[in-house]
Amino acid sequence: MASFNSISELLAQLLFMPMLAFLLGLVMVLMYRKIAARLQRRIGPPFFQPVYDIVKLYSKDTQISHGLIHDIGIVVAVGGYVAAVILLPVPGMDGIADKGGIITLSYFLMIPSLGMALGVGQCANPNGSIGISRALTAMLAYDIPFIIVVFGVALHYQSTSLVGMIDYQQAHQWGIFEMPLLAAAGLFALQGMMGKHPFEIYVAPAEIATGPMVEMSGKFMGGLFVMQSFQFYVASVLYTSLFLGGGANWFEFLLKIFFVVEIPMSISFLFPRYRTEDMVRIMWKWPVMLALIGIAFVI
């Protein structure tokens, strides 16, 4: 089963994969903000701005906790993504990735949302609760097309192992060419999954006082920033592995994942935000339809 040779390799993977993910995620956050700035005719933040933000938030004097679950919520939000990252194969490090497979991974991706929801719930702020109910609704919205896409892909490759899928793509053809409709639908879902425009009304800056973030200050917010960078990384790597043949080497890999993140980021500022209901409606209509047609082709 295990494809790593020694304990040391295992430890290295366990250690490096999250770290790498975090760093790449930070760069993606930076890229996101740069793109936003450029689109708005601004210069944008300096290179280390995401790091500064996190350091600042962590080093704040007043760190207000509303209870143990509040803390644990953040831990789970970050930890869930860390665990998910370990299940995502990157070039040269796919030993543990084989333990899960795509279904497990999809479930891992729901854990952070739930963790955050628990944390927000503990804050006892009704506004936070309202926000979280919207956030979960949004999750329901994008997860349905996402899961359909995952199903279609797994059906196509007759496997749930990401490593296997990547191998197949590298031997044959990228998934995006074999399943263009599914890839399109996946992109749609990706937009929602990354919590970005136009599907991010529950965490929109204007909603700070009435969204899930209302009680998040200091390192709680910092934790969420960390989570965000993981989120970018996970979404892009997952999409790459499913449709773009993963990475044969690091260069190719990086190119692909940044490309994947770049598309939704560019799109995101072109549209105004959707209300939650509208988001559900749109997510359940177009991507689901595309994905189902895509599956019909696969079969």
Place this chain on the structure above:
Amino acid sequence: MDNLILVVILPLLAAFLMPAMARTSEVLARVTGLMVLFISIIIITSVWGSVDEQAVSYAIGGFRPPMGIVFYIDQLSLLFALLIPVMILLFWPWNKVTHIREYSLMMLLTASASGLVLSGDLFNIYVFYELLAVASYGLVVAQGRAGKKGEGAALAASLRYLILGAVGSVMMLIGIAIIYTQAGTLNLAHLALLAPEKLNNMAGLSAFALILIGVGVKAELFPVNTWVPEVYGAVSTRLSALMAGLLSKLAVIVIIRVLVLLFPQPEALQLMTILGMLGVISGELVAWRSRDMIRMLSFSSIGQLGLVFVAFSIPGDMGLMAGFAVALHHLLVKPALFMLASGWTGPLESLKGAAKQSPYIAALFVLLVMSLLGVPPLPGFWAKLLIVVNLASQAAPVYQFALAFVLIATVIEAAYLYRVVMILYHPNQGQQASVREKHKAFELVIASGAAVILIAVALQVQSMETKLSSMARQTGDRQHYINTVFSKLDLADIYHQNKVQQTDFRSNNQLQGSK
């Protein structure tokens, strides 16, 4: 065996002598009835063992059949001959104020009922049936329910019952006339012998239909059972119990005898199926709407009798067995339920929390109701199972419809019976809890007895099955009936006679032909 005729004669005599006796000694008259019943029971138990696989016939006055009048005694008739005095004893109006003519009517009922089950002659059956009818009309008036409005209701119910019953009797008479025209005899054994030849036609079928309607009045058969809710609503529960439990079954037995012996046509059975299943569904539907317990039980009784008819309409011994099972089960359960209902009058809502007041009675009620519904392992389940299983194995589509009706009716039955159970076990006392009547001791004894028998039967279901199936086999065996009633000599005579008649006829034809 010879003194079995006393079972009919003694009560008949008592019925006519008791009013006279009462003039000299009131006490003697009151005791006579009981004495007669005890004697009947003793007589029957003394011959109990002598009838098993082989039935016995007994020619009254020594005249040989088919001219003479015979009693036919097999397991079925003996069982009911025993049940009649026992049940009447159980529901005997012990009350001191009871008028002596009520006892007299009860005696008449006993005599006619016993005659009905023992008789082996169609016209005798008619006569006993009419006597039974007269006795029951009288009893309906005499045992009207207590209360200011009781008497009027009983009178009117009795009259309406009487008119329906009289129309039914006429139908039966016409049916008998048709049979006589066809076969030229009314002795059941003789008829059984001739039936395949003479009655297996349209005329025979219409005769059966007419007899079915006629006797069906008492048996609560579907369209002629409109008297049931009226009479049971108007009379004391004691009489309701007797009528629903015993008298209806006697009428059913008559129909079954006639059917088995005289009418081999499948259409006859299917007619009964249709009427039976309509009875099941209509009875249970109205019971579902009923707002007091007596009325509910009346309609439930209609439904159950419909079930009995459906069961008996299944061809073959299995049908008979199913019919006996469900009929005997109803005979056991319904009187017990009527007994419990007598203390629980008034609208059902007023029974809220009755279980708290009298937990034992409520538990009895639940047990009886569950058996009625057919909850395993109570006997009612086995009876229903027999019906269902045998209905399903019939090819004719009408039986499949009957199966569906029976099952749907059971669901409806469950709905209203469990509703009552829930009302009984309601946590709050109803407003009218205080005015509720108390149950009398004998009512509880009867209901408890029924419950004990139910449980005993549930435990002994295997041996019950053997008994019932042997009874069914015997009842369904037409040749056995013929052979029992006629000696070999008689049979030779009859064959000879028939042959002679036939040759006469043929020679006539030849004569005409030659002309």
Place this chain on the structure above:
Amino acid sequence: MSVLDEVFILCALGALVLFVFHRIRGIEKLAVVFYAALLYLLIKMSGLGYGGEVIYSSFSLNILGETLQWRFDAVSWFFAIITVASGLFSAVFMSGKWGESYREKTSNAAYGTLQIALLLNVNSMLILLASGDLLSLFIGWELVSWASFMMMALNPDKQARQAAIKYIVYAMAGAMAFLAAMAYVYGITGSLQYAELAQASAALSNGQIILLSLLFFTGFAIKMGLIPFHLWQAVAYAETPAPGAVFLGAISARMGLYAIIVVLIQLIGLGHLQQIHIPFTFWNLQTVLAWVGALTTIIPTYIALKQNDARHLLAWHGVGQGGYMLLGLMTLNSLGSAGGLLHVFNYATYQAALFMTIGAVIYRTGTANFDKLGGLVTQMPLTFMVMVFSIIGLAGLPPMNGFVSKWMVYRSLLLDGEPLLFVAAVIGTLGTILSVYKLVHNTFLGQLRVEHQNVREAPLSLLIPMLVLAAIMFVTGMMPGLVLDWVASAQLAMGLVPVTYNLGGIVLASGGLDMIWITLILFYGLGVGAIIFYLLGGRAKRVHQYDNYAGGHFLTSRVRYHYSHNFYAGLMHLIGGWYRGSFKKLEQAIVSLVSLLSQLSENMYRSAQPAMMVIIVVVLSLWSISGGIN
């Protein structure tokens, strides 16, 4: 004497003792001992869970030419061990403080009755599970229905009583469908033995098989609360006293699944289910049943989402989870059916735990209404923890056991290439996630109400069974191989190919599941998260719950703001219109129809002229004579 005999003797003895002494204090201890002894006997039979021989009882009954016999095979044993364990947990739950308070509220007798009801439920289920032919199956079936009815009728509440009545009518309808099917079997084969049916089913025509399967399935589906018979179950289960709800919720409805396994899979046979096409459609029986399962995962789950009472929410989920089991089973491949069976076990653990947590909440606060709860996490942290564990299981998230079974169902749907079923299952799961968050949020999170400020943690006697269940959930989640042993034996007994597994999960060529690794990875991730959160940055300051930001105002502590009513307002705005209550209307329509017919019949009895009726009969008989019947 076989072990099965001992089980039955113990059952009878227990029922007798409990019935005689049910008013006496301390009876609860006896009950616990009884269930423990029963569990011991089952463990003595545990060879069955590892591929052992079928165990027969040494007594039988001959009736109607049928031999009624009772026996335990691996399937029965699997269900039985869950049944008895659920009984034991409920009994422990009700043996301590909960029982005392119930006694105070009602009476000794009422408490004893509850104990009797529980015991009768366990016993009747064991009788059902031990059935060796259709007749004994039916007898067990009816006994279970009646025992459940008794349990449901214990709550004096009006709604509960109505639910009980509704239940018994549904159950009776189901039993009658079962009876009709059984009668047809008898009509065709002349026997009610399993073996005869299994033999005869090969020779039956398609129409007969469809009719039989439909009748049987209707009967079983009603018990399981499958679409379209789902209306009765949730209310009836939710309204029973807490230990009753624990037991009924955990296992009672699964008797339907057991019967489906026995009759549809073992007897009618896999081949038939897969080959027979419903006329005029392109579906076969298997697809139809699978779709019933899929719809059952969706519709009740979204009804649960709307509930405003914790017990009702859970009970509706119970209905929905039944759909997963059927869906898994109806894939009829080794993985999916194993998933369906495993889900029975997993579901029993977390549903029992969930009802216990709600029972504990009700014990402390007196309500399960979401509008009257909130913020209890600070007061009842252990109960909260158990609930979180259980909802993770219910939602099917790793690392709890619910994930394993759902994963297996999904994976087998993938292998079969059933996209629509898969989507349906996912929609159900996502709805579950939403609604379990609502459950935990509205009960334990948010603001604590004034009247609950002095609420304490649930007493130990309530906590112990909950915590044990939570531990089971976690352990069997991490090491599903423990239960998969039993599942595989059951599959063998069902005539399916058993699943290949190891201690950590499923072994499959194209991507298996290893829960030990997954659990470790998840905990590693959480550990990293904890390090990032706790070791870096300044120390967090604990503040009072109400010390929070609300647009520049402090939320005063006198007025509570707990966002709980209409929790998913946005979603409901969108999908609210889909809750049309079509099934409810159908149910009402049937009731109206019956009452209309009933009124017609009554009018007929009232106003019919007797002579008119006679004429009708004469006409009818003439019609029948002229051959009108056939």
Place this chain on the structure above:
Amino acid sequence: MTMPGIEVVFYTGAIGLIVIGMAGVLMVKNVFRMLLALVLLEAGASLLLILSGFRETGVAPILLSGHAAGQLMNDPVPQALVLTAIVIGVGIQALALALILRIKHRYHSLDMGEIREQMEHDIAVNSGVVSPASAQSPEPGGHHHG
């Protein structure tokens, strides 16, 4: 037999009586008239039964020395039966008359419909479903409210 015999007339009469009686029981509202219709019905049935034993050329079924052996006799059995039936019928009619008299005293009506409604009301009152006060607006059976 090519020519319709005399029994055709008899049969027609018997069936006619039955039909008239049936129609009477069906259509008549007055219970006394209903009883009379019943009498006709019974007469018709009796006649039918007698006819079943009738031989066109038969003589009275009395064995006298004057009769030649083998001469066709009317069947005596139905005659005996009808005798019994008539006796029973008369008994029942008498009982019915007594009932009608007492009902007339109590309900002051001979109309079947009215009798039925009053009876149903009485039954409902007796079983406690309807209160006695609502006598003026009888709710037959009391199954709508009460």
